Every structure is written in structure tokens, then in C-alpha cells.
Amino acid sequence: MAGHSAGAMDVRNVIGSLLLVYGVILTIMGLFGDKELDKTGNINANLIAGIALLVVGGIFTAWARLKPIVIPDDYVPDPDARPHH
Amino acid sequence: MLPALVTADTLISASFVDYAILAIYFMFVLGIGWMVKSNVSDSADFFLSGRSLPAWVTGLAFISANLGAVEIMGMSATGAQIGLPTTHYFWIGAIPAMLFLGVVMMPFYYGSKVRSVPEFMLRRFGKEAHLVNAVSFALAQLLIAGVNLYLLGSIVHALLGLPMWLTLIVAAAIVLSYITLGGLSAAIxxxxxxxxxxxxxxxxxxxIGLHRLGGWSGLEAKLKPQVVDGSVTTTVEEQLHSWPGQALSGFDNSFWSVIGITFGLGFVLSFGYWTTNFVEVQRAMASESITAARKTPIIGAFPKMFVPFLTIVPGMIAAVLVSEIAELKAGGAPAGGSSGEGVTYNDSMxxxxxxxxxxxxxxxxITGLLAAFMAGMAANISAFNTVFTYDLYGDYLAKGRSDSHYLQVGRLATVAATVIAIFTASIAGSFSNVMDYLQTLFGFFNAPLFATFILGMFWKRMTPTAGWVGLVMGTVSAVTLWAGSKFGDWFTLPGQGLAFAAASTAFVVDIVLSVVVSLMTKPKPDSELVGLVYSETPKEMRTDPEEASMAWYRRPVPLAGVALAMTIVLNTIF
Structure with missing residues (x-):
């Protein structure tokens, strides 16, 4: 069956990319910013958290890439499937 | 933004990077909302990818819809005050009800296609019960929106240092723009x-907090008793064990404390909250099959079990590490805080x-907190909007107008609800711990609703008259008991015991009156109860033929058993 992947709208890509962006920011803060060691009890909290976010974000994007959601080209959205509010 | 009103020292000093992180989050959220609304992306991509994801996504959305102001600020506030007994809100007050929802109620909801509580009331009992329920639901949403707005305001105040009245208006404007810019269209x-x-x-x-205290044993060693008016109300020993939890229930006797927590919190309040909360039930309704819908709250129960370690434990740490909270806990009254009128336990986090x-x-x-409170309040406002526009205005005030007319009324209702929330936020602000206030509200509104719901669902003899009489008298009895204790010196219960007692009373009064009234009035014919009463609903409507062929860890009931066993283990350890 022909189809295309959900791409940017796959929730795993959305989560993964946000966590990667935050991971980069925190890692940079941990390397070059004020470490504020008196607050954290002498650990570089931004660096550790930043690296952890990069790893988790990477796992989500890798997962979405390895097992993509394929949408059949003849798919017709069911109006009832919309979340109700 | 109005620099003249900004005081020199704010509670939290955020830098450029902190604001950048906040801005990135809102670009993401509003970007997704915009893509959905303007159909830039093929809408099939959006909805199909949402529906074919594993149940862990709907499960996370399910608990995240609840991981808002109440959980984060209320639980850390209560944790700072009384320590580990607060975990009952999760291990007794949430997990069993979530599992019950998945195992027993969800097949019924999914099969009968009931989409909201007022809708169930209308079809099961008729107009009177529908009207009573719609009015009380709308009122409850406005009051709870006030709690979310107040907590959102406290963060805005901590960041910008504006006076509280102006803060509330700024926070309300933020929520209103979030709703109008499409923030709710991609809620999951x-x-x-x-x-x-x-x-x-x-x-x-x-x-980091535990690290600074020297680990869990360091926290245990440095914890201090809670002192109110010169006398100890919660000893260190009581703060380190979840049972019998006298500090939470307010009962002196440990036996009655266990009964109060199990029946009041564990049964009436929590089953009432989780099984009739359609903001959350709808997350499960969006899934692909009845089995996936049942698994949604059950899968949500696993992360939910560990949320106390991220909310209650930081509260306990704050009571040791933060000088203002430590002073408050020792019986002092430190100045400052997010309201600007003295530090309260709500400020712990x-x-x-x-x-x-x-x-x-x-x-x-800051991003996490703002996002959670804003989404929480937006959900309250939109729930109010739906019930007001369609269940009250559309059914009773102006029937049969055009769609665009109702859309217009809905917009006005959204703005009006936001303005009203500014006032209900002031009520919430007058409680030193928002959790006390919220549990009181749940006792007034959810406890009678749950009683009517569960009786009406399993007892086909229950009549339309009993439906509305039970609801009205349940709420009236809870409010009377509460007012009698608050203003009339009937009795006093510290902690959240009063809320538990009010909820239990509402439940019992509702059940008793519903049974008595039902026996004196005429029930609906069986043919009108199909899909609404358990015994009248055919089995095919509430079972999934494919379930039997799945592995055990993919089936709802064994999964619920694992969750229950883990909860019992957690109760034994702490």
C-alpha cells in the first residue's frame, strides 16, 4: 500500500525536537554560563540536565525515524476522531 | 510592561535565557495549533498519527491534563506542611479510581457513546437533573478556573513583581490569548x-535538593515538626509515614483516620473526581479501540504513582532548605511571598x-509551571463555555438559533468566564493552602454527582425525580456541614478532614434520598435505558472481540493488577 510518513506531525518528532533544542541551550549554559555552584551544591546542573535532554530527545527522534507512522494515501479523516472540547 | 509598577527586586530573577526557553515553548505550542487550524499540514497526518500511536501517548495526556496547578503547587504545599501522608492523594486518592475507570466504567462509556456528564444526566434522568447538573458544573468550572488563575498569577508575580490585582489581569490576558490563538486545538x-x-x-x-541535604537520610534527619500557634500539629515521625495519616485527615484517633482517608478521600472524592471527569475521559475516547480506551487510564496510573516524588518530596525539601518556609513551618509569619502579603505554603515550589x-x-x-496552569485554566474555561452555550443557553434560554449565533455566544462566554475567574481567583487566594479549598469544592460538586451517576448506572429502578433531588440535597448537605463547622462552631477538624466529611455526607445523603424517592416515584421504561444502565446494555456494546488474542501485558485487566500490586508495595515502604 502506498503512503507517506507523518513527518513533523508525528508526536515523537514534536517531543524529540523540543527536548533537543532545550538540551542544546542547557548544555551551552552549563559549559559557558554562570554555574551557580552555591545553589546546586557544587554540581553543574545545567550541563547534566542538558546532556540528559539531548539523549532523551535523540531517542524520540530516532524512534520516529526507525519506525515511522505510514499514512495510506487513500486515507480519509474521520470527523468523529477529532478531540472534543 | 508598565516599568513604574515593577518593583526593584522580584521573587525570582529570570535571565534572558530563561525567557528564551519560555518563548520557544510557546512558539511550539502555538505553531502546532496554527498548523492544525490553517490545515498547512494535511489534517490526516495530524489525526491519524495521533490515533495510531501506542496507548502510552493517550495515557500521558490523561495524567498530564490533571498535572496542573493542583498537583504541583497544592501537593508541594501539603508536602511542606505534613510530609508523606500527602501521598494518599495518589496511592489511595487516584490510582484505585483510575484502575476502576479503566476496568469497569470505560467499556460502558465507550460503548454507550456518552460524551459528557450533562449529556448522561439528560438521557438517563431527563430535563431537571440535566439543568441542576449543568448549573453546578458551570459554577464549579468558574471556581476551579479561579484556582488555576491564582496560581498562574503567583508565578507572573514572582517573575515581574507587579501588584496582585494587576498580575491577575495580566495572567487572564495570557490565558485568553492562548485560547484565541488556537492553543486548545491540539490539546493532546x-x-x-x-x-x-x-x-x-x-x-x-x-x-539537587536531596543532594544538598545529603540524600534521603539527610532529609529525614533535618525535617522539623509543624508548629501552629505555639503547639506542634505534625511531628517529624508523622511526616515520614503515610499511614495512619492523622495530619491529613485531622482525626485524633488513628482508626477513624484510616476510615476517613479510605472512604472520604479514597472512595467518594477520588472515584467522584476520576470517573466523572470528562475533560480526562475524552482523552481516552480519542483512541482507536475499546481496549486502547480502557488502557489509557491504566497506563496513566504507572507514571502517576511516581508523581509524588516530584511534587511532595520537593515540598518537604523546601520546608528544610528554604528559610521562609522553614520559618513558616516553625510557627512564624515571614513577609513577602508570591502574593506579596506574606509567605504561604503555596509558595514552597x-x-x-x-x-x-x-x-x-x-x-x-517556569515554562513547565506556566504551561500547566495555563492549559488547566483554558480547559476549565472551555468546559464552562461548552456547558453554558449548549446545555444552558441553547437548551433553556434560546432554543433553535443558528450555529453562528451560538458561536458568538460562546466567544462572549469565554471572555465573561475569564473576567469572573479574576474574582474567583481572589477567593482561592484567601486560603493558605489551595488544596484545602479544592477538596472542599470537590466535596460540594463531585461527591453527589458520583453518587447519582453510579446509582443511576447500576440500578434501573432509579427515577428521574430521584436524579435531581439527590444532586440538589447532596450539595446542600455538604455546604451546610461545611458552613456549620466554619461559621457555626458545630465541630472542628484540622487538615482536610472537613472536606472529607462534607464529601462523605453528600454521598450518603444523595444515595439515601435517591433510594427513598425512587421507591415513591415512577421509573423510566427499560427500553429508554439501553446504553445508560449496565444491566440494560448488551454485552457486545461494551466488549472488544480482539482482546482475547492479545498478550497479557497488552490487556487492561492484568495490567491493572500489576499497577495495583505496585501501589500496595509503595504504601508498605513509605
């Missing part, structure tokens, strides 16, 4: 995102963030 996406941002900031907060997190992680934490 936002909730899952929000969950990860909150965990990413609360986990480091807890770990914010103050711990101030003392422990470096800029960067601080921004992430």
Missing part, C-alpha cells in the same frame, strides 16, 4: 509536551526553584 499534543517539560524540570529540582536552580534550568521550570 500540548499535554504530552507539557508532561516532558515538567518532568525535565522537577526531576533535577528534586535531585517557587521558592525552592529560586534557591536551587541555576538560570537555564530555572527557565525550564
Amino acid at each position: 499534543y500540548n499535554e504530552v509536551l507539557q508532561f516532558f517539560v515538567i518532568v525535565a524540570s522537577l526531576l533535577p529540582l528534586t535531585l 517557587l521558592l525552592l526553584m529560586r534557591d536551587v536552580l541555576p538560570n537555564g534550568l530555572l527557565g525550564l521550570a
Whole structure:
């Protein structure tokens, strides 16, 4: 069956990319910013958290890439499937 | 923004990086909302990818819809005050009800296609019960929106240092723009995102806090008793064990404390909250099959079990590490705080963030909190909007107008509800612990609703008259009991015992009156109860033929058993 992947709208890509962006920011803060060691009890909290976010974000994007959601080209959205509010 | 009103020293000093992290989050959320609304992306991509994802996504959205102001600020406030007995809100007050929802109620909801509580009331009992329920639901949403707005305001105040009245208006404007810019159109996406941002900031907060105290044993050693008016109300020993939890229930006798927590909180309040809360039930309704819908709350129960370690434990840490909270707990009255009128326990989380997190992680934490409270209040406002426009205005005030007319009324209702919430936020602000206030509200509104719901669902003899009489008298009895204790010196219960007692009374009064009234009035014919009463609903409507062929860990009931066993283990350890 022909189809295309959900791409940017796959929730795993959305989560993964946000966590990667935050991971980069925190890692940079941990390397070059004020470490504020008196607050954290002498650990570089931004660096550790930043690296952890990069790893988790990477796992989500890798997962979405390895097992993509394929949408059949003849798919017709069911109006009832919309979340109700 | 009005620099003249900004005081020189704000509670939290956010840097450029912190604001950048906040801005990135809102670009993501509003970007997704915009893509959905303007159909830039093929809408099939959006909805199909949402529906074919594993049940863990709907499960996370399910608990994230609830991981808002109440959980984060209320639980840390209560944790700072009384310590580990607070975990009952999760291990007794949430998990069993979530499992019950998945195992027993969900097949019924999914099969009968009931989409909201007022809709169930209308079809099961008729107009009177529908009207009573719609009015009380709308009122409850306005009051709870006030709690979310107040907590959102406290963060805005901590950041900008504006006076509280102006803060509330700024916070209300933020929520209104979030709703208008389409922030709610992709609610499940936002909730899952929000969950990860909150965990990413609360986990480091807890770990760094514990690290500074010398680990869990360091926290145990440094914990202090809670003192009110010169006498100890919660000893250190009581703060370190979840049972019998006298500090939570307010009962002197440990036997009655266990009964109060199990029946009042564990049964009436929590079953009432989780099984009739359609904001959350709808997350499960969006899934592909009846089995996936049943698994949604059950899968949500697993992360839910561990949320106390990210909310209650930071509260306990704050009571040791943050000088203002430590002073408050020792019986003092430190000035300042997020309201500007003295520190309260509600400030525990914010103050711990101030003392422990470096800029960067601080921004992430602020983002998580703002996102959660804003989404929470937006959900209240939109629930109010739906019930007001369609169930009250559309059914009773102006029937049969055009769609565009109702859309217009809905917009006005959204603005009006936001303005009213500014006033209900002031009520919430007058309670030193928002959790006390919320549990009181749940006792008034959810406890009778749950009684009517569960009786009407399993007893086909229950009549339409009993439906509305039970609801009205349940709420009246809870309010009377509460007012009698608050203003009439009938009795006093510290902690949340009064809320538990009011909820239990409402439940019992509702059940008794419903049975008595039913026996004196005429029931509906069986043919009108198909899909609404358990015994009248055919089995095919509530079972999934494919379930039997699945592996055990993919089936709802064994999964619920694992969750229950883990909860019992947690109760034994702590």
C-alpha cells in the first residue's frame, strides 16, 4: 500500500525536537554560563540536565525515524476522531 | 510592561535565557495549533498519527491534563506542611479510581457513546437533573478556573513583581490569548509536551535538593515538626509515614483516620473526581479501540504513582532548605511571598526553584509551571463555555438559533468566564493552602454527582425525580456541614478532614434520598435505558472481540493488577 510518513506531525518528532533544542541551550549554559555552584551544591546542573535532554530527545527522534507512522494515501479523516472540547 | 509598577527586586530573577526557553515553548505550542487550524499540514497526518500511536501517548495526556496547578503547587504545599501522608492523594486518592475507570466504567462509556456528564444526566434522568447538573458544573468550572488563575498569577508575580490585582489581569490576558490563538486545538499534543517539560524540570529540582541535604537520610534527619500557634500539629515521625495519616485527615484517633482517608478521600472524592471527569475521559475516547480506551487510564496510573516524588518530596525539601518556609513551618509569619502579603505554603515550589536552580534550568521550570496552569485554566474555561452555550443557553434560554449565533455566544462566554475567574481567583487566594479549598469544592460538586451517576448506572429502578433531588440535597448537605463547622462552631477538624466529611455526607445523603424517592416515584421504561444502565446494555456494546488474542501485558485487566500490586508495595515502604 502506498503512503507517506507523518513527518513533523508525528508526536515523537514534536517531543524529540523540543527536548533537543532545550538540551542544546542547557548544555551551552552549563559549559559557558554562570554555574551557580552555591545553589546546586557544587554540581553543574545545567550541563547534566542538558546532556540528559539531548539523549532523551535523540531517542524520540530516532524512534520516529526507525519506525515511522505510514499514512495510506487513500486515507480519509474521520470527523468523529477529532478531540472534543 | 508598565516599568513604574515593577518593583526593584522580584521573587525570582529570570535571565534572558530563561525567557528564551519560555518563548520557544510557546512558539511550539502555538505553531502546532496554527498548523492544525490553517490545515498547512494535511489534517490526516495530524489525526491519524495521533490515533495510531501506542496507548502510552493517550495515557500521558490523561495524567498530564490533571498535572496542573493542583498537583504541583497544592501537593508541594501539603508536602511542606505534613510530609508523606500527602501521598494518599495518589496511592489511595487516584490510582484505585483510575484502575476502576479503566476496568469497569470505560467499556460502558465507550460503548454507550456518552460524551459528557450533562449529556448522561439528560438521557438517563431527563430535563431537571440535566439543568441542576449543568448549573453546578458551570459554577464549579468558574471556581476551579479561579484556582488555576491564582496560581498562574503567583508565578507572573514572582517573575515581574507587579501588584496582585494587576498580575491577575495580566495572567487572564495570557490565558485568553492562548485560547484565541488556537492553543486548545491540539490539546493532546500540548499535554504530552507539557508532561516532558515538567518532568525535565522537577526531576533535577528534586535531585539537587536531596543532594544538598545529603540524600534521603539527610532529609529525614533535618525535617522539623509543624508548629501552629505555639503547639506542634505534625511531628517529624508523622511526616515520614503515610499511614495512619492523622495530619491529613485531622482525626485524633488513628482508626477513624484510616476510615476517613479510605472512604472520604479514597472512595467518594477520588472515584467522584476520576470517573466523572470528562475533560480526562475524552482523552481516552480519542483512541482507536475499546481496549486502547480502557488502557489509557491504566497506563496513566504507572507514571502517576511516581508523581509524588516530584511534587511532595520537593515540598518537604523546601520546608528544610528554604528559610521562609522553614520559618513558616516553625510557627512564624515571614513577609513577602508570591502574593506579596506574606509567605504561604503555596509558595514552597517557587521558592525552592529560586534557591536551587541555576538560570537555564530555572527557565525550564517556569515554562513547565506556566504551561500547566495555563492549559488547566483554558480547559476549565472551555468546559464552562461548552456547558453554558449548549446545555444552558441553547437548551433553556434560546432554543433553535443558528450555529453562528451560538458561536458568538460562546466567544462572549469565554471572555465573561475569564473576567469572573479574576474574582474567583481572589477567593482561592484567601486560603493558605489551595488544596484545602479544592477538596472542599470537590466535596460540594463531585461527591453527589458520583453518587447519582453510579446509582443511576447500576440500578434501573432509579427515577428521574430521584436524579435531581439527590444532586440538589447532596450539595446542600455538604455546604451546610461545611458552613456549620466554619461559621457555626458545630465541630472542628484540622487538615482536610472537613472536606472529607462534607464529601462523605453528600454521598450518603444523595444515595439515601435517591433510594427513598425512587421507591415513591415512577421509573423510566427499560427500553429508554439501553446504553445508560449496565444491566440494560448488551454485552457486545461494551466488549472488544480482539482482546482475547492479545498478550497479557497488552490487556487492561492484568495490567491493572500489576499497577495495583505496585501501589500496595509503595504504601508498605513509605
